[in-house]
Amino acid sequence: MSIHRRFSVLACASAVSIAILATGCSNQQEQESKVAKQAEPSAANATVGAEAAQIATQASLKDGSNPFFNTWDTPYGVPPFDDIKTEHFLPAFKQSMETHLQEVDAIANNEQAATFDNTIKPLELAGADLTRVAMVFFNLTGTESNADMQALQREISPMLSRHSTTIQMNENLFKRIKTVYQTREQSNLNAEQLRLVERMYNDAVRSGANLEGEARERFAAINEQISSLTTSFGQNTLNDSRGFKLVLEETDLDGMSQSMIEAASATAEAQGLKGKYVITLQRSSVEPFLQFSNRRDLREKAFKGWALRGDNDNEFDNKKNVEQIVKLRAERAQLLGYKHHSDYVLSNTMAASPEAAMDLLLKVWDPAVKQAKKEREWILEQMAAEGAKHEFAAWDWRYYAEKVRKARFDLDQGEITQYFELNNMLEAKFYVAEQLFGLTFAERTDIPVYNPSVRVWEVRDASKNVIGLFFGDYYARSTKRSGAWMSAFRTQQKLAGNVKPLIINNMNLNKPAEGEPTLMSFSDATTLFHEFGHALHGLLSDVTYPTLAGTSVSRDWVEFPAQLYEHFIAQPQMLKKFALHYKTNEPLPDALIERMKKASTFNQGFATVEFTASALVDMAYHKMTKVDSIDVRAFEDKTLGDYGKPEEIIMRHRSPHFGHIFAGGYSSAYYAYMWSEILDSDGFNAFVEAGDIFDKQTADKLYKYVFSTGDTLNYDEAYKSFRGRAPTTDALLENRGFKQ
Incomplete structure (x- = not known):
């Protein structure tokens, strides 16, 4: 009965959706962008914030001003966003966690024999207040992030991990869950109830409920560390990306469509740069620029900014976080009796094993590389026809692929865009x-x-x-x-x-x-x-x-x-x-x-290699059984070099900003x-x-x-x-x- 399941509401395409990380596997998905250093709260400010939050807690309990302590009188009980302030979250988390523990203790210490109705059912109802607070908070940290919210997230994530571990390691509670599980076939449960009992028991075991002594303590410590590290990873990616902006002048717009120019102008104006044009590292901004801009020097700057998110050797660098997360996940899996983290994760999926997932990836990888090499030849022919003198580089692929698409299929992406409003x-x-x-x-x-x-x-x-x-x-x-x-x-x-x-x-x-x-x-x-x-x-x-x-x-x-x-x-x-x-x-x-x-299959070699490269690196990290130190760049190069990745194609998500697996719920599962x-x-x-x-x-x-x-x-x-x-x-x- 892993508490993070209660908060896991995610699903994403480019990856990601928002979940809460009670056990260190945050949510879906990728957090990307860089904040100026002065915007980061200092340790002193964090302390002041914590003291203020304690005062706010007491005040809210007295005057009812905290919306989380009240019934939401809104259509369909939607959160009253205008009334919810950052300072409301910490007291709401603290009180709802305390209430949740009381509910769980009442279930665990029930003297009656364990049944579905007095154990599983009340567990499903327990923690409703905490779920309500968490869903609002973690949705807002993904959409309305600022320095105060980030500081609060760094404080709350380990609190939630400790809270989750306390419940997972409640021996009396697990005994009751186990009893219901062992007697499930004789209990006249319906199919949904049987499924719930089996999942709740398996989740409890996978969350360390069977561990004892030092192993139990170490498991709890690992979960708390992973929770902090994944939070840091996501915030670093967001902050590092936010700090990059490619400011363009009128003379830098050659090749860009009118809609791209208008969007870049609107972005610049929003940042106080009226009369300029700004390309950000949001995919919807940088990818079209890489496709259409005739300025190769600017494409190179944009591409490198995109590829190096979280990998700039600054205060937002994620390479150490990657190493620590991989190391801790491997240790945690082995505490539970699994060979490695991938074995642990995939034992609970359709694929069922790392071998099955790898079999699929490699079945697609070889024809994708073959097709990508063919696409590379088409690009080189296009470059030769245009008299290009420079070497073909990664920041050229999208640009020349677009030209090849137009030449071979008479298909202009700019023309297509005009029909998709x-x-x-x-x-x-x-x-x-x-x-x-x-x-x-x-x-x-x-x-x-x-x-x-x-x-x-x-x-x-x-x-x-x-x-x-x-x-x-x-x-x-x-x-x-x-x-x-x-x-x-x-x-x-x-x-x-x-x-x-x-x-x-x-x-x-x-x-x-x-x-x-x-x-x-x-x-x-x-x-x-x-x-x-x-x-x-x-x-x-x-x-x-x-x-x-x-x-x-x-x-x-x-x-x-x-x-x-x-x-x-x-x-x-x-x-x-x-x-x-x-x-x-x-x-x-x-x-x-x-x-x-x-043209629907055009450039699919590139797209498939780009995706599968990320999945292969994900699997390589999480199939490690012993982790001492990881040179992230060398690890990526070695892994993909062994598979023969074309040089001009990089991973769709490089490790230092690979939020799906290091700040989300897709670790060893990007293949999914x-x-x-x-x-x-x-x-x-x-x-x-x-x-x-x-x-x-x-x-x-x-x-x-x-x-x-x-x-x-x-x-x-x-x-x-x-x-x-x-x-x-x-x-x-x-x-x-x-x-x-």
Whole structure:
């Protein structure tokens, strides 16, 4: 019964979603950007802040001014964001942790024989106040971060780790859980209850409940250290990235589209640089610049800034954090009787073993490298045709690949972008949900939000019943971590009543100038659909027990529904209906759709090598059994050199900013995106084979066995029930253009 499960509400595309790190595996995802050193709180200020928080605690308890001590009289019980201040969190955490321990002690010390109803059920209800506080706090640290919030996070994360360990190591509690587990088959439990008991017992064992003496104490110490290190890692990445900005003049804009120029201008103006243009290390800013800017010197600066996040030998450097986290994870796994961290993590997934995960990665790696070498030759031919005299380098790949794409397929990404406007794409993803599941979305402007740019929709099912709220936070800002992710302010359950989920999607699109449309690449539109697939996984959850709800599933299953949802935006009938030119409102021309289809596997060698390189390094770190010291750069080079990685392609996420595995829940599990791609590629073909992308019978099975079930079913059986058979890798290889 690992407490962090209660807070794990994440799922992400580029990686990541927000979870709480009670046991050192924070949440999903990547936190990226750099703050000036003077913005960091000093030790003295931190002490003053702690003293002030203690005073605030006492005052809040007396006058009720702390919103976390009150009932939220808001629509659907949404957090009253305008009333919540930074100083409210610490007293709320402290009091809710104390209440939680009292609830757990009452369960553990119950003199009656342990049963599902007097042990498992009350454990599921315990800690509700703490969950409420934590979900608000950790969502805001990912979206509204500042020096005060970061200082508070550094204080709270180890507190939560200690709190979690106290519960996990409660011997009386574990004895009761174990008794219920051992008698489960004779207890007339239903299928969901059986699943919950088995998961709760396994989580307890994996969280060290069986350890004794020094091993138990060491396990607790390791968890607390990892919690602090992963928090530091995420904050360093955010701060280091935030400190980089490439300031451009009018003469530096050659090759950039008008929408890129307007976005760079808006970013500059927001930073007090009126008349200038700024490129940041947000992917939505730097990637298009690397694709289109004709200034090779500036592309090099942008690329190196991007590649070296967390690796600049400054106060935000993460290389030592990487070494310490890997070392501690290996030791923790061995305390539990596993060979290494990868063995520990994957024993609880669909893959089941590191060998199975590696088999998949290498099955894709070899054809990807072969294809990437072919793409490299095309680029060299393009460079020669243009008379380029410089050597081909990593910061040239996206730029020349774009030229090759245009030459070979008559496909201009700048032209495509004009047809993908945010509001139209929001309508598109809602339309798919309506066609598949009968959902409708009505925007509400009376719901509290934590930032003015956040939008909220009320979601109803086919019977017009409200099933939850959906929050959309789509724009990049300096207080927000990079990437795209799904999270929640509240997850679905029925145990405490008909609790409706409050689900949020985050992206980092460039905010345009006032009055201008938000244009996005087709890749951004695909990410929008991906994250909404995660959101639907949370919104459509229909289970009784919170531990089993929504996206609280295995890493290599959680990406399946999201990646399957991506397929819908690529379908011609969807493009004709929603990909409308932002000026003329004309639909995407058939000829352009056909060119997009023909080019759909172009540069997949590069993209697959970039991704798989990160997954291979992740596995290499976490298959280590003895860790003395790690030279991070040398480790990456050695690992990928052994696999024959092309020199001009770097990891999609280099170790010092690889938030998925060092500040999120994907350690030794980054392969999961590829594993899930087997499922989504094969799974979407069920609609294709039915002759209708919204085939009702197929959609009903998708709802019944995937989107609504949370963690109540065996994943392999759930997939077979949906698809009618086990998945094959054929569709994955075909979609990436690797099938011979």
